[in-house]
Amino acid sequence: MTGPDAPAALRATGLGFRYRRRAAWPLRDCGFTVPTGRVVALVGRNGAGKTTLLHLAGGLLRPSAGELRVLDAEPGSPEARTRVALLTQDKALYPRFTVADTLLMGEKLNPRWDGATAERTVREGGIPLHARVGELSPGQRTRVALALALGKRPELLLLDEPMADLDPVARGGIMAALMADAAERGTTIVLSSHVLPDLEQTCDWVLLLRDGRIELSEDVDALRGDHVVLTGHADRADELAARHTVVDRRDGGRQTTALVRRHGPLSGDWHVERPSLEDILVGHLRTGSDPGGRTEEAA
Numbered sequence: 001m002t003g004p005d006a007p008a009a010l011r012a013t014g015l016g017f018r019y020r021r022r023a024a025w026p027l028r029d030c031g032f033t034v035p036t037g038r039v040v041a042l043v044g045r046n047g048a049g050k051t052t053l054l055h056l057a058g059g060l061l062r063p064s065a066g067e068l069r070v071l072d073a074e075p076g077s078p079e080a081r082t083r084v085a086l087l088t089q090d091k092a093l094y095p096r097f098t099v100a101d102t103l104l105m106g107e108k109l110n111p112r113w114d115g116a117t118a119e120r121t122v123r124e125g126g127i128p129l130h131a132r133v134g135e136l137s138p139g140q141r142t143r144v145a146l147a148l149a150l151g152k153r154p155e156l157l158l159l160d161e162p163m164a165d166l167d168p169v170a171r172g173g174i175m176a177a178l179m180a181d182a183a184e185r186g187t188t189i190v191l192s193s194h195v196l197p198d199l200e201q202t203c204d205w206v207l208l209l210r211d212g213r214i215e216l217s218e219d220v221d222a223l224r225g226d227h228v229v230l231t232g233h234a235d236r237a238d239e240l241a242a243r244h245t246v247v248d249r250r251d252g253g254r255q256t257t258a259l260v261r262r263h264g265p266l267s268g269d270w271h272v273e274r275p276s277l278e279d280i281l282v283g284h285l286r287t288g289s290d291p292g293g294r295t296e297e298a299a
């Protein structure tokens with residue numbers, strides 16, 4: 001089902017946010033819908049607004065303009081709190097608690113608590129249950145925070161750069177556990193990350209933020225189908241731009257290489273290659289970025 005009545009994990013209409021009145025708008029005019037059951041790559045350059053969006057979805061912040069709904073509920077409402085889990089970058093945990101205390105707290109606070117999954121997530125990282133959280137490494141704390149989030153059995157799991165401090169083996173293991181959860185239970189996972197190769201095999205939806213606005217909210221297969229990398233004579237570039245969207249272009253002498261979003265069949269003498277998802281995302285992230293351009297317009 002598509003359209004405004006289709007079930008949505010996230011639905012934003014005219015969404016805007018600023019931390020203080022008269023300050024810049026880290027997010028503005030955002031309108032997008034993410035269907036349920038997707039594994040979503042949330043990407044954007046530093047300061048693009050990813051954390052702000054996740055905090056809004058998790059109910060830690062409230063919109064300054066427009067609306068955001070999670071699973072058709074208001075973020076932070078009692079209904080959303082039982083169905084949505086957010087893993088923040090600061091991994092808010094009690095340092096004096098042991099890991100076992102932390103999981104017990106999860107059990108007490110969450111009616112749908114899945115102790116087996118939480119404990120397995122911790123044990124797979126070789127973390128003893130009697131260890132104090134404050135004495136764990138950052139990567140181990142990430143794993144405990146993830147165990148808490150997965151133990152909630154959320155329908156929507158929001159993860160803000162979860163892989164940043166995990167070792168490569170742990171990253172692979174956690175990613176596999178997340179994908180298994182998504183496949184078995186239909187959990188929608190929104191994952192912000194700068195590590196694009198991690199997203200290549202796992203994500204089937206992309207939310208791309210540029211300077212506080214949503215530039216892409218799309219199915220990955222559709223993105224892959226529409227984008228091509230073209231190499232050819234630079235003289236033909238204007239003709240190309242008249243018919244298609246040239247996302248990113250590199251000129252080298254008389255030759256040009258362009259990441260292009262096609263709108264219909266290609267004409268002309270171009271060498272055509274299929275870009276990876278990483279190529280597509282980097283191309284979109286590289287173009288026209290103006291991180292300093294938000295304050296004046298929004299003030």
Ligand SMILES: Nc1ncnc2c1ncn2[C@@H]1O[C@H](COP(=O)(O)OP(=O)(O)OP(=O)(O)O)[C@@H](O)[C@H]1O
Binds near residue numbers: 019044045048051052
């Ligand atoms: N607590 C805050 N008070 C004021 N401004 C803030 C606050 N937190 C973030 N910002 C601003 O909001 C904008 C978006 O920040 P945000 O952390 O959402 O970006 P991000 O895409 O997550 O960045 P990164 O990739 O670096 O983590 C930035 O310009 C940032 O300076």
